[in-house]
Amino acid sequence: MPTGAVEGAILSVFTVKMLGRVLTGEASVRNISGPITLADYAGQSAQAGALVFVGYLALISISLGVLKPAARAVIGWRSIAVLFR
Numbered sequence: 001m002p003t004g005a006v007e008g009a010i011l012s013v014f015t016v017k018m019l020g021r022v023l024t025g026e027a028s029v030r031n032i033s034g035p036i037t038l039a040d041y042a043g044q045s046a047q048a049g050a051l052v053f054v055g056y057l058a059l060i061s062i063s064l065g066v067l068k069p070a071a072r073a074v075i076g077w078r079s080i081a082v083l084f085r
Helices: 004-024 035-048 050-083
Strands: none
Touching: 004 050, 035 050
16 A cells, blocks of 8 residues: 555646646646536545545645646746736
8 A cells, every 4th residue: 555655746746747638638628627526526525435535635735736836837937928028
């Protein structure tokens, strides 16, 4: 059974790979869910048990932790491009 650190690393790599697939067109933007779908999945995972629910929360937390810096970098580069136009 993998440790939490190993699971976190696996989920982080998965998130980055999926982001790359969306950006290159290999995966559809339809794979990205909104808050209602996330809440629905949270409810389903809670009904499946505490361990499944905590795993789902970990997935969301790691995904946000990986994507937030990426979004900041994109916004930063766009800001610089606007300033120097």
